[in-house]
Amino acid sequence: MVKKEIDEITGTETTGHEWDGLKELNTPLPRWWLWTFYASIVWAVFYWVMMPSWPLINDYARGIRGHSQRAIVMQEVAALQDLRGETGQALTDASLQDIQSTPNLLEFAMANGKAAFGDNCAPCHGSGGGGAIGYPNLNDDDWLWGGTLDDIHQTLLYGIRTDNDDARIGDMPAFGRDEILDADQVRDVASYVASLSGLETDPAADLANGETVYVDNCAVCHGDDGKGMAEVGAPNLADNIWLYGGDLNAIVHRIQIGGGGVMPAWVDRLDPVTLKSLAVYVHSLGGGE
Ligand code: HEC
Ligand code: HEC
Known part of the structure; x- marks a missing residue:
């Protein structure tokens, strides 16, 4: 027996x-x-037995409960697909x-449309559709090509100035570049x-000459009163909402070069339900027509 010794200091x-x-x-x-330590050893052994744990050569110990996170995910996905399937069919x-x-269709379409907008449209139109x-800008009630549900759907399906046969088409002539108007006329009509x-x-x-030039050259697309014409995508020029910027230089530039913006066709890229959802979503953004 070693004799018990007491340390003097402590x-x-x-x-x-x-x-x-x-x-x-x-x-x-x-x-x-100590008791917590022993209890955790007992718990660990119990857990090994019940739950998937040790790696084996070709498999792993699955545990008595046969728990599988993957199986749970598969079940949830299947349930979601059922739900989608029903609503998707209804849509x-x-x-x-x-x-x-x-x-309930509107709710689904809005959620679906919002997600699809973020994935496909936000790069060009901005995440909130602000342009x-x-x-x-898809948030205002100013529409180049019409803002009814069907107009928007049509724009989405076939695009604007694309190769698609049903695309929206209509370019503005390059009045300055192609010398349809001389420099004075461009200046006058721009002002x-x-x-x-x-x-x-x-x-x-x-300005009086500008109005004459306007009536002779522009009214055919932009309308007598400048309110635009959705059939040819000609913007309203009288509402101070501008696609290409709201100052005299931007207006002169547009009259010089004409042309028109291109928006892709989505009919071959997105499924019909998504396209409908997008039309409903975009319509809701801007206070459609
Ligand atoms: C590559 C860029 C681009 C992408 C991506 C794009 N757009 Fe466009 N979109 C445009 C341009 C440019 C115009 C305007 C064309 C013009 O000048 O007439 C336009 C016009 C529109 C219009 C017509 C607006 C009006 O005033 O009549 C709608 C609606 C629209 N886009 C919705 C969408 C939706 C929804 C998506 C996503 C599925 C989308 N766009 C994706 C470029 C794009
Ligand atoms: C053949 C039809 C057509 C004629 C004619 C025409 N335009 Fe346009 N104009 C358009 C279209 C279409 C656009 C939109 C282009 C786009 O979406 O990219 C446009 C756009 C514009 C814009 C830009 C508007 C904005 O919101 O930024 C201005 C400014 C403009 N036109 C002025 C004129 C003037 C001035 C004339 C006459 C000298 C004229 N246009 C004649 C079709 C026409």
């Missing part, structure tokens, strides 16, 4: 082990700690107007157009 018993005069104090682990059959007036120079929205005009411009 008053604690030593274990009797000593190295070069250093003595080991005997401070046992607290009870609560396929319903007209755009029906979707809008049926609360940018050359990319129309006349600017004046329709109350923008600053060129002091040298003859």
